[in-house]
Amino acid sequence: MRQAIAEAIVGDDGYGEDETVTRLEARYASLVGKESAVFLPSGVMANQIAVRVLTSPGDVILAGRSQHVVSYEMGASARNSSVQFALVDDTTGTLPIGEVADIIDAEKDHQPHIAMVSIENTHMPSGGTPWLLSQLDELLSVVGSLPVHMDGARLFNAVVATGIPAADYAARATSVMTCLSKGLCAPVGSLLAGSSDLMTQARRERKRLGGSMRQAGFLAAAGLVALDSMIERLSDDHRRARRLADAFATRFPESNYDPATCTTNIVAFDHPLARDLVAQLLELGVAGGTVAPRRARFVTHADIGEEQVDRAVALVEDFRWS
Numbered sequence: 001m002r003q004a005i006a007e008a009i010v011g012d013d014g015y016g017e018d019e020t021v022t023r024l025e026a027r028y029a030s031l032v033g034k035e036s037a038v039f040l041p042s043g044v045m046a047n048q049i050a051v052r053v054l055t056s057p058g059d060v061i062l063a064g065r066s067q068h069v070v071s072y073e074m075g076a077s078a079r080n081s082s083v084q085f086a087l088v089d090d091t092t093g094t095l096p097i098g099e100v101a102d103i104i105d106a107e108k109d110h111q112p113h114i115a116m117v118s119i120e121n122t123h124m125p126s127g128g129t130p131w132l133l134s135q136l137d138e139l140l141s142v143v144g145s146l147p148v149h150m151d152g153a154r155l156f157n158a159v160v161a162t163g164i165p166a167a168d169y170a171a172r173a174t175s176v177m178t179c180l181s182k183g184l185c186a187p188v189g190s191l192l193a194g195s196s197d198l199m200t201q202a203r204r205e206r207k208r209l210g211g212s213m214r215q216a217g218f219l220a221a222a223g224l225v226a227l228d229s230m231i232e233r234l235s236d237d238h239r240r241a242r243r244l245a246d247a248f249a250t251r252f253p254e255s256n257y258d259p260a261t262c263t264t265n266i267v268a269f270d271h272p273l274a275r276d277l278v279a280q281l282l283e284l285g286v287a288g289g290t291v292a293p294r295r296a297r298f299v300t301h302a303d304i305g306e307e308q309v310d311r312a313v314a315l316v317e318d319f320r321w322s
């Protein structure tokens, strides 16, 4: 990646003149089977631009309560787009179809019009859960013609875990975004894809939000390496996360954590002293985090090998439930 960054041919992407950015956008658009894509500085900006182009002020977005766009973006959708959320339970990573149908239908009972539906694939807080196509199709059957945004920050983790092609996932969404950082190892960058018209609007919103970059080809070059050579290796992260999941589930049976739900790179489980657990493990050299009160999260990535997992698994043995 560093080599590719050093050798990147760059131009001013503000004028659409950076051929490396253009190549990256075309490559992602083709991977997800969309007409066009836009390169962005972050996943949050990708979600925020999707909200901007798919809603109008006063609209309501139907989403899972713990999705990134709802809970981890500092209320950005309200601030940037003057929208609010209708929230449903997403503890298991998918959305409850009956409730989704009722919320959409409640417009007939003088409740707000739902302007778009947001889904997260993989769904981070539930432990990196990938959607299945049958689940998405069921959702689409009640969503009708409403636009669907797929926060696919970790879309390729879902692809590798399920064998479902990225384009098959994305065909079920109006817009899809993916982070080139995280498991794909690029230092910076996310991509948002959709129809040409939608992406023309997205480029305008990118400019408005200050996300239009100039010689961004240096970053895009790393992104191309990410898409070309970091996807298949995600299965290593998944296998290692599962080893960690088994260790935590064995050590803390009280959490009712089922390690079989860990199918990608995230281990997330409830623990009454999650913050202490994370702090103590950090002192011993294992970095994790909490994603909610009493919920710990550990993520595997390219820099976590078998040895690091062995070490973490050995350390977990010494920890208590309360």
Ligand SMILES: Cc1ncc(COP(=O)(O)O)c(C=O)c1O
Binding pocket: 041, 042, 043, 044, 045, 047, 068, 069, 120, 122, 124, 151, 153, 154, 179, 181, 190
């Ligand atoms: C599901 C999901 N969406 C969006 C984002 C935002 O990505 P970024 O941190 O690059 O802005 C994250 C980041 O953790 C995420 O987990």
